[in-house]
Amino acid sequence: MHITDAERKIMECLWQNHPATSTELGESLESATGWRQGTVKALLNRLLNKGAIEAERVGRGYRYSPAVSREHCVSEASQRFLARWFDGRLAPLVAHLSDHRQINRQELEEIKALIEELEDES
Amino acid sequence: MHITDAERKIMECLWQNHPATSTELGESLESATGWRQGTVKALLNRLLNKGAIEAERVGRGYRYSPAVSREHCVSEASQRFLARWFDGRLAPLVAHLSDHRQINRQELEEIKALIEELEDES
DNA sequence: GGCTTGGGTTTACGTCTGTAATCGAATTCA
DNA sequence: TGAATTCGATTACAGACGTAAACCCAAGCC
Known part of the structure; x- marks a missing residue:
């Protein structure tokens, strides 16, 4: 799809x-x-x-x-994008954006908090 | 481009x-x-x-x-992708991938470490 | 029953993409 | 020097995409 x-x-x-x-x-x-x-x-x-x-x-x-969920389409698009440019991985995208000042301190903070939260709950 | x-x-x-x-x-x-x-x-x-x-x-x-760097193209593609699906922000992508089991514990760890490193060095 | 009108369906068309055949110029080989 | 090979440029072509006009049909109005 x-x-x-x-x-x-x-x-x-x-x-x-x-x-x-x-x-x-x-x-x-x-x-x-x-x-x-x-x-x-x-x-x-x-x-x-x-x-x-x-x-x-x-x-x-x-x-x-x-008939298809947004979630589903987002997943497909994300996989495609990460596969094309970052060997399918997310960490290099984070590194790239931060190296190129395309993400600010606050959002990085937010992501860190998110990851910590995910770790706690499992 | x-x-x-x-x-x-x-x-x-x-x-x-x-x-x-x-x-x-x-x-x-x-x-x-x-x-x-x-x-x-x-x-x-x-x-x-x-x-x-x-x-x-x-x-x-x-x-x-x-004549254009990979970095440059990656930046453009990333902006386009994030704008399309995540309102231009990265945190919702992280949340999405983790919600849908499209990223593993280890990579999240790696990203957290990366962010901490970025914070330290600045 | 004709005419308008608010859908819906079909068709169109220029551009972009992926893929390639063809043409033409240059180089090399016999 | 003429033939064969190499390499690049031009042209082609089908399928996808963005955008829309044209056409058609049912429902209501006069």
Whole structure:
């Protein structure tokens, strides 16, 4: 299941709020991205074809819902990204970001606290 | 500067070992990816056009070298990835991977040690 | 029953990607 | 010097992507 970036925007809407009609989605996305309704509809169909969303007929139209979780997509994207650039590991990413001043002290602190918490609870 | 995945494979070769002739690259990549020489050459030209590599004429052929550092590309790719999925932040990625058992105890330990080291040295 | 209208479906189209064949120039070999 | 080989440049082409216009159908309105 590979979600493209335009498709991801649709999914973000649906993950946040579902089921939703194409009109609702169209309105959200028109203001957020400037896409026309037809664009949204076409993307919905691509997502349907690849099984990323489900449609349930309600009267004249459909209600769309995600068929894959955000968690699942995030996992796939993370694995792909880490595999490509960091040999599948996370530590080198942390090192890289900190070497290049792309992460601040506070966030590092937050991560450390998070790790400690994870260790405690297990 | 957006490097596609096929292009990235060429770049990885060049970052590791440059300058290199297209024949050398072709040989490395043929065994690693199964690409024909022509494929490699076409990708080299795309990379030249987008300024990601440089070519220096040597006799009949060229020597290619990276014009952008791996570091730079990694930074860009990391920013893009984190922005897409984690609101640009790293901590939620750590949380996600650990929640989904996609990172082991040992690597978390390694990251914690890394952070402590960074704090000490500054 | 025709006309409008709010969906939905199909088709389109330019760009990007991955992969390669083809063409052309240069070099080498007979 | 003509043929064969090498290497690079150009062109190709199918599939994915972003974006949208065109078309079609059911439901309500006059």
